[in-house]
Amino acid sequence: MMNNSKKNKSVISQKLKTNYPKEPSVKSSITYQSPYHILLILTFSIFVCELAVMIILSSLKSFPILLEAFFDSILLVFFLSPMLYLFLLRPLVQNINQCKLVERDLTMSESRLQHLLTASPAVIYSSMPSGDYGATFISENIKEQMGFEPHEFMDNPEFWSKNIHSNDSPRVFKELSRLFDHNYHSHEYRFKHKDGNYRWMQDELRLVRDNEGNPVEIVGCWIDITDRKRTEEMLRESEAKYRLLIKNLPSVVYKGYKDWSVEFIGRKLEMLMGYDVDEFNSRRMKWSDIIVKEDIGTARATFIQALKTDKSYVREYRVRTKAGDILWIQERGQIVCDNKGEIDYVSGIFFNITEQKRTEMALKESEAFTRAVLGNLPIGIAVNSVDPAVEFEYMNDNFPTYYRTTREALAEPDAFW
Numbered sequence: 029m030m031n032n033s034k035k036n037k038s039v040i041s042q043k044l045k046t047n048y049p050k051e052p053s054v055k056s057s058i059t060y061q062s063p064y065h066i067l068l069i070l071t072f073s074i075f076v077c078e079l080a081v082m083i084i085l086s087s088l089k090s091f092p093i094l095l096e097a098f099f100d101s102i103l104l105v106f107f108l109s110p111m112l113y114l115f116l117l118r119p120l121v122q123n124i125n126q127c128k129l130v131e132r133d134l135t136m137s138e139s140r141l142q143h144l145l146t147a148s149p150a151v152i153y154s155s156m157p158s159g160d161y162g163a164t165f166i167s168e169n170i171k172e173q174m175g176f177e178p179h180e181f182m183d184n185p186e187f188w189s190k191n192i193h194s195n196d197s198p199r200v201f202k203e204l205s206r207l208f209d210h211n212y213h214s215h216e217y218r219f220k221h222k223d224g225n226y227r228w229m230q231d232e233l234r235l236v237r238d239n240e241g242n243p244v245e246i247v248g249c250w251i252d253i254t255d256r257k258r259t260e261e262m263l264r265e266s267e268a269k270y271r272l273l274i275k276n277l278p279s280v281v282y283k284g285y286k287d288w289s290v291e292f293i294g295r296k297l298e299m300l301m302g303y304d305v306d307e308f309n310s311r312r313m314k315w316s317d318i319i320v321k322e323d324i325g326t327a328r329a330t331f332i333q334a335l336k337t338d339k340s341y342v343r344e345y346r347v348r349t350k351a352g353d354i355l356w357i358q359e360r361g362q363i364v365c366d367n368k369g370e371i372d373y374v375s376g377i378f379f380n381i382t383e384q385k386r387t388e389m390a391l392k393e394s395e396a397f398t399r400a401v402l403g404n405l406p407i408g409i410a411v412n413s414v415d416p417a418v419e420f421e422y423m424n425d426n427f428p429t430y431y432r433t434t435r436e437a438l439a440e441p442d443a444f445w
Contacts, residue, residue, distance in 0.1 A: 203215055216230050229251065282376060289311045290314070291309050340360075343359050360376055402422075
């Protein structure tokens with residue numbers, strides 16, 4: 029394992045050159061000048077210039093050898109300099125300038141890449157594809173997220189595996205086989221922060237293979253999802269409390285739609301009416317299918333009236349159970365509309381008020397019977413209050429006759445006196 033970043037970067041670069049898929053190169057005007065090419069240009073230039081010099085000297089009168097050599101040198105430099113400049117020096121200078129520009133662009137790209145790696149919310153890493161899966165590279169932002177220096181991962185091949193939560197470690201290593209089957213894998217586990225606390229991490233891995241299909245390296249990214257996990261846990265706790273509340277409510281909770289289809293929360297409906305909740309939730313049955321036909325009109329009218337007011341309503345009607353019995357229910361609903369004012373859904377609950385209705389009917393029958401008995405007695409009977417004034421709440425037909433007056437005359441407070 030490498031202990032310094034420069035050596036590590038050179039290894040990563042070498043692997044990128046040899047094993048990773050090559051990206052299309054950026055077009056450049058740089059022309060590579062091989063030694064053979066340069067030698068050919070020099071030889072050709074000297075030959076052409078020397079030939080030109082010899083032709084010029086041969087056309088002139090004979091000169092002394094020293095003077096001829098002097099003119100030979102002068103003419104050779106005169107002809108050779110422009111050719112060397114045009115065919116060798118200028119292309120070489122252009123290549124040098126282009127190399128400087130490319131080097132500058134590469135430096136800027138490297139700086140930009142380093143900035144992105146440091147500022148990214150994800151930690152980028154590479155690791156061995158076997159053994160303890162020791163890290164071979166990890167971005168600098170690991171210190172900000174987990175408190176550790178990058179070299180702490182790379183110096184110790186077991187650093188990653190030893191800091192996974194003991195309850196998650198068996199699952200993590202077992203599921204890593206999927207990476208070699210599909211060349212990609214994603215999992216979540218707890219990893220120990222330098223402060224000793226565990227953080228939830230989402231780990232995305234991709235397997236890099238060579239041209240022969242052999243695993244070369246694992247490349248991946250880490251994202252801290254601790255806050256998301258806490259939110260999910262709070263939602264689960266909230267949902268559990270909500271479901272416990274729904275379970276203990278003496279009512280059936282539902283979500284309804286304008287076509288009378290409903291979705292029930294929980295399965296209380298089955299105990300109350302005998303219908304399978306799934307028949308309603310799958311919309312094979314509608315709520316209107318079990319309402320007594322004589323009551324549908326009144327129920328619909330109450331709903332329409334709610335749409336014109338505050339969109340909340342209370343209505344009572346009869347429904348037929350799966351066994352054929354008739355139940356009275358009281359429904360309390362709130363109509364929810366979309367941005368266009370159209371009905372989106374109805375949120376509500378209903379109670380079984382059958383016993384209450386039976387009690388009310390029994391009281392009415394009892395009252396009617398009592399009134400019939402009292403009305404047929406041969407004496408005058410009345411029920412009245414005396415505080416703050418005498419007001420009659422009931423009198424039979426014989427009472428006003430007995431006192432030689434009328435019901436209308438006794439309707440005013442204290443009229444009896």
